[in-house]
Amino acid sequence: MTAWRETACGHCVGIALLLYGLFNTYLFVKFTPVYSATSCGDQTAEIKNFEIGETILVSLEIHVLCSNPNPYQVKILKATPGNVYIGEHRGTDVGVLTLLEGSALPAEGEGLVKVLMESEISKSSSGSLAKKFLGNGEIPIFMELKFDVGIDINFGLQRFGTTAPFDKKCGMNIGAMFQRAANKLGPMVCRDSFEELVLPDLGEAPGPMSFSAAQMDPDRIRMGERLKNVSILGVGGVCYLVGFFLTYSLWLNPWHYFQWPLSRSVSRSVSREFSNGNGLSLRRILARDRSPNPQPSPKRDGNGERVQMMSLLTCGAFGWWNGSKAQPHMAGRSESQASGELRGLQPSCLRSKA
Structure with a gap:
């Protein structure tokens, strides 16, 4: 049950139950009093x-x-x-x-x-x-x-x-x-x-x-009030409880559902950078990681990895934005661009150290 409620299907069911709970709240306000x-x-x-x-x-x-x-x-x-x-x-x-x-x-x-x-x-x-x-x-x-x-x-x-x-x-x-x-x-x-x-x-x-209302048979009117309370408040309350239970993790980390489309957007922007000849700094970073004596990386917990991932995604999107404004395919490459510094076109996190 815990694994299923973390899926997109479980979250969709939870959102549907919350919406039906809101509909029952509307019905309760609408039919109070019954007559x-x-x-x-x-x-x-x-x-x-x-x-x-x-x-x-x-x-x-x-x-x-x-x-x-x-x-x-x-x-x-x-x-x-x-x-x-x-x-x-x-x-x-x-x-x-x-x-x-x-x-x-x-x-x-x-x-x-x-x-x-x-x-x-x-x-x-x-x-x-x-x-x-x-x-x-x-x-x-x-x-x-x-x-x-x-x-x-x-x-x-x-x-x-x-x-x-x-x-x-x-x-x-x-x-x-x-x-x-x-x-x-x-x-x-x-x-x-x-x-x-x-x-x-x-x-x-x-x-x-x-x-x-007294002329409408008070016993029937009171029965209608009880039926309204049981039907609307009871069903609506259950929908709220189950809906919040299924969407609890969604409220804790709503950004999780925006990471996948953002990562695809960034990957497309990085591909365009390589096709325009602006991927020298990224190549250097990859070459440095494959060097025979790489520097040991400090241990990171799950939160640190998520922070680094978001930093890299933001860095790639920012680099694509600056690169699209500069239109590198229409201008000649300067010496600084050939050396991999790409000043004004790449964010600082993608530049290699001198």
Whole structure:
């Protein structure tokens, strides 16, 4: 294991694990908290049908603008039709309220929740209500808004999904036929019960609605938090530990991976020096090393050999740089160059002693 982690393959695996650990850190920040309250406020309504005869037909399409602060989409799932009542005491059941398909709240954005209200007032009730619709006052309408909300979160290796039913009691005022208000529909307000509803007059600003985490089933939300911590923190922590273990030697000696390309560059520069006739000093050094009575070399440890190697590599690169600037192949060789001194073209470490 120790020998394998010192190889390039082991280091590559370690770097990949460190990158995946960083990705898990990003996911943890992104999904903390797991769910934030989704709020709804501005709404617009359009009268699709309004007929007065033996029965009174009223059809409204209501658009509610909702804001989703979560980093994932909140889906509006199937809806259960709710009852529609007319009158302050909700004495007359006149129709149903249903959610139109295709409603969704984009991640960290705003979306429309579309609701369709259809009511048909019977003959027994149409007589008394017809006077109200033909007057100039405001007519209260109460509705039961029922639908399911679903979320689906990907934690990397794990997924978490949950749904929650919503059962809201909503209400709004509708202007009668001779009402002079520019907007015949008042703001729609939703609360947990009809008793909490206070319907605003025509023209008032709509009140906010909030779908909090508590309404999303607190047990499921807490389970999502635990799943996030185990999946992201656990997997990310293991990736960090194993990644640092495999790349420990790389952090201690990162220069090791630059020695091979640098040595190849220096070897090419030395070859060019010999081809241009500027390798006399190097020849002298090699001849001196092959002399019958060479000077004994002091013992060097591993660190000393590495230092000498880096010094020679730097010296060769520096000599190639100066030689390329001087362009020796375009100028005649001077006496000093012929003697092997090559002043101005070679670094001092490659010059032979006089």
